[in-house]
Amino acid sequence: MDLKQIHDLIKVVNKSNIGEISIEDKDGKVTIKQKEEKITVTSAPAQVYSAAPAPVAASAVSPVATSPAATAATDNLITIKSPMIGTFYRRAAPDKPLMAEEGTEVSPGKVVCIIEAMKLFNEIESEVKGTIVKVLVEDASPVEYDQPLFLVQPA
Numbered sequence: 001m002d003l004k005q006i007h008d009l010i011k012v013v014n015k016s017n018i019g020e021i022s023i024e025d026k027d028g029k030v031t032i033k034q035k036e037e038k039i040t041v042t043s044a045p046a047q048v049y050s051a052a053p054a055p056v057a058a059s060a061v062s063p064v065a066t067s068p069a070a071t072a073a074t075d076n077l078i079t080i081k082s083p084m085i086g087t088f089y090r091r092a093a094p095d096k097p098l099m100a101e102e103g104t105e106v107s108p109g110k111v112v113c114i115i116e117a118m119k120l121f122n123e124i125e126s127e128v129k130g131t132i133v134k135v136l137v138e139d140a141s142p143v144e145y146d147q148p149l150f151l152v153q154p155a
Contacts, residue, residue: 104132109126
């Protein structure tokens with residue numbers, strides 16, 4: 001079977017409702033499968049980390065009063081976010097100490113974590129001066145672009 005015949009078969013399969021076709025001759029066997037478009041939707045509760053409460057549709061949840069002290073305490077915090085997708089690490093190596101933990105003083109340029117992306121280890125530096133008050137991601141867990149990693153109390 002030559003290449004032109006295979007291309008013609010592919011066109012026929014694409015235009016029809018045929019799911020799969022196999023043709024075998026003395027030169028070999030060719031199987032053409034119709035691409036199935038399966039949509040799988042999985043849902044998990046999203047973890048939202050923000051300085052202010054996330055807006056929620058009024059019909060979905062009844063209003064809940066937040067204490068003024070709790071919102072005032074988080075209003076002035078700065079978030080260090082992930083600049084890329086990858087795996088978040090708090091140590092340079094398993095036998096090394098944590099780079100940043102709650103209570104650690106940070107300044108611009110200080111490495112606070114490492115994000116591994118495509119076998120490259122990228123050092124993430126703080127852009128603010130202050131004290132880390134909360135680590136928002138577990139060690140060795142995947143992170144998304146712009147995902148909050150740390151909350152910092154500015155100095």
